[in-house]
Amino acid sequence: MDHLADIKKFAKKPVNDAAAAGMAKAYALVMGKPDTRYVACSDPVELERVRENFLKKKLGLKSADLDASIKATCEHMKADNTKSRLTFYYLLAEHYGKLDLFVKK
Numbered sequence: 001m002d003h004l005a006d007i008k009k010f011a012k013k014p015v016n017d018a019a020a021a022g023m024a025k026a027y028a029l030v031m032g033k034p035d036t037r038y039v040a041c042s043d044p045v046e047l048e049r050v051r052e053n054f055l056k057k058k059l060g061l062k063s064a065d066l067d068a069s070i071k072a073t074c075e076h077m078k079a080d081n082t083k084s085r086l087t088f089y090y091l092l093a094e095h096y097g098k099l100d101l102f103v104k105k
Contacts, residue, residue: 003031006087010077011094019093022102023086031086039088041074054089059098069095 030036040046055061073091077083093099
């Protein structure tokens with residue numbers, strides 16, 4: 001899968017190539033497994049995992065609107081039956097202004 005092309009399909013702003021590359025490297029193991037490569041928006045356990053493990057632990061967020069941002073991302077990507085986890089995470093990190101966390105310094 002061409003992760004950059006997939007991100008560009010959904011990103012509202014120009015894609016931060018360095019952040020996308022950093023995310024691809026950080027999540028290479030996850031993206032290599034078929035059962036974790038995609039986000040299932042219809043699965044409440046999956047959405048909780050995104051909130052707890054990515055938004056709270058990885059991005060360090062604590063705000064009350066985390067579930068709303070996940071729901072909005074699901075809605076934004078609804079046309080895609082296979083929602084790439086990398087694209088999903090990129091969009092959330094972009095929304096919260098946290099893409100720099102993935103840029104190698």
